[in-house]
Amino acid sequence: MAATTPALTRMTSGVLDRERSLGYILLVPALVILGIFLAYPFAFGLWLSLTDATIGGDAHFVGLAQFRFLPKDPIFVRTLANTFVYTFVTVIIKFGLGLVMAAVLNVNYRFNQFVRSAMLLPYIVPTVLSTLAWLWMFDPTYSVFNWSLLHWFGVRGPYWLGQGNWAMVSLMLVNIWRGTPFFGVLLLAAMQTVPQDLYEAAAVDGATAFRRWLYVTIPTIRPVIMITTLLSIILTFADFQIIYVLTRGGPVNSTHVLSTYAFQVGIQGTEIGTGAAISLVMFPILCVTVAVVLWLLRRD
């Protein structure tokens, strides 16, 4: 026993001393967590999508039948298009507004700290709560928007959530309102790391403030822009709460995105297999997006 303990200690310390083996050992907790909360759920979701499972019913393996059926479903096709439009439009606008917001907040002025905190509010307030407030603002009966339009301008406002295009515009408006601070804060943090001497050198060379921003700030914070945009695409693509609270995919399924349609089919319609397939459609699309962004980052 006495001889075994030192031998074990030697072996253990040997393993821990080697950088390569220590690295793998330190990775184990993270891998276990990823395995439990990411790999297994993903595999189970994948399995569900390959079955005709219903809630409270039996599941039979149907191969890719669910995925083959989806393109024949006109609501799914509309939903897929909605998801792309919703993501594309809002991410671009959020990025533009976030960049302006960061540039403004990066300037020192009175109450700067207060303004920075206030700008974060949309992102801090729980999404469902703030979206409920928007729901009231869009309400056709009590709407602050429509009341103001009618009483101040004599114009009857649209049925914000009751007409297909207006409903989508309303959803985008709320998503942009909520998501802009995400860009603003991360880009602001990046801007504050840009070395001051670069600006000074550019100023000595005669660059105007705008050109310094364009040729010094933007290239320096480019990696952060890429990562922030990537995260925003992922979050927006999988958005659920805003749409569910405001329109539930209506009117007439015209504002569904993949997550809300998966919910309607999988939970309300009890076709959990089909619902899982709809959810998983996001996966390859997001994989390609991530790969492209990471490739661009590496190229830098």
Next chain:
Amino acid sequence: MKRRQFLKQFGVASAALAGGPSLMAILEACGGGTANAPNPSATVNFAGGGELHLLQWTSFVPEADRKMKELLSRWAGKHSGWTATVDIIASNDLQTKTSAAVLSQAGPDIIQMEYNWPWLYAQACLDVGDVVDRVQKKVGPFYDSAKSQALVKGRWLAVPFAFVPNGWVYRKDLWGQAGKPNFVDNHDDLLRVGTQVRAATGKPVGEALGHAYGDATTMWYSTMWNYGGQEVQKDGKTVALNSKETKAAMQWAADMWSKALDQSGLSWDDSSNNKAYAAKAISATLNGASIYINTLPGHSLADPDLSKVTSAAVPIKGPKAQSTIHLNFAHAVMKWTKNPGAAKDLVEFLMQKENFSEFLDAANGYDSYPGAAFDSHPIWAKDPVLKQFNDAVKLARWPGWPGPPSKQSSKVQTSFIVVDMFAKVVQNPGQLDKILSDTEGQLNTIYNQPA
């Protein structure tokens, strides 16, 4: 918990995570409890105590929820060591939470099922035929519409509890100006007089055309039936939507929309018409009695002026029928409960004559017994407006009528396929035939699936 049970439950919750935010709701909704399979035939054994959980919606009449809590406490007080609690959640979330519980085979011991949900979740519900037999014998028989909800392939999988009958709630003052102080009794008149009222007062008829699982279902299924349309034949398998009767119903809807309805109805949920009526923005709506009850003194939206000019009428008739579909509740004892005997006892306790009578009183006439047993209850004599709602109970049909209820008809309902057909046609009346044909295709897809 056995390894397999753990893997199954964990897998379901995990799949919810993998499936994106939509299915995350499942995980969030999953409550505690275990999946230990009970012996369904267990006799009631109250020794040693225990606990029961009932999951139900938030009633539009809060007094009904308070009474439910009180009744559960009273039941628990009769059995030493027992507790019985009711989890009250928003009506729109009840099905989500039910689905989550069924997926994870854990959660509330008793779930308040709505419409034909026992058909959707049949494998998760215990047979409660013994309770139903005793209740029908002691209290009174259930209507066919209540049976259709809970009697699944010959087995009672839930005990019918109550209806929330719908009727037309309307402004006597506004409809009186158009010569109809007692409202109208058919679709043609609703269109004709509703048009006059909207033109004269600016107050349209209000009805949901969005995914409002209660109001929209009630209004648009009954419109289809009243004109003679139906989604399926009596065999419950052959889709029968595409008919001149359904077209007539769709045409009426399109006319009604353009001339008499509130144009914001496409975004309405189940609370929207309540709000619009309370705000005096509409002249009439098809709804439960809550709109009227809440205007009465002592209630949340008490408005003596409005209650004075508010009355109610039974659902209108069409060329072929006078029908409706009411929100109905039934209590299902879930198969994962550790206390099936006690759960059944509690469900039966709620249906005892004196207890249900108290519940009716507390609900102020918002709920009705799912049969004729309480037709002479004093609550209906107290207020003639409320009596209209109880009179409407017997007009009820069920999703999938005239076929037997089925999983398919429940899917059609929960996916809002019929409601969406009407929502599409009011926006594009010129596309009526295509909309009808597309909807027929959707129904065929669902009805061709195995039961």
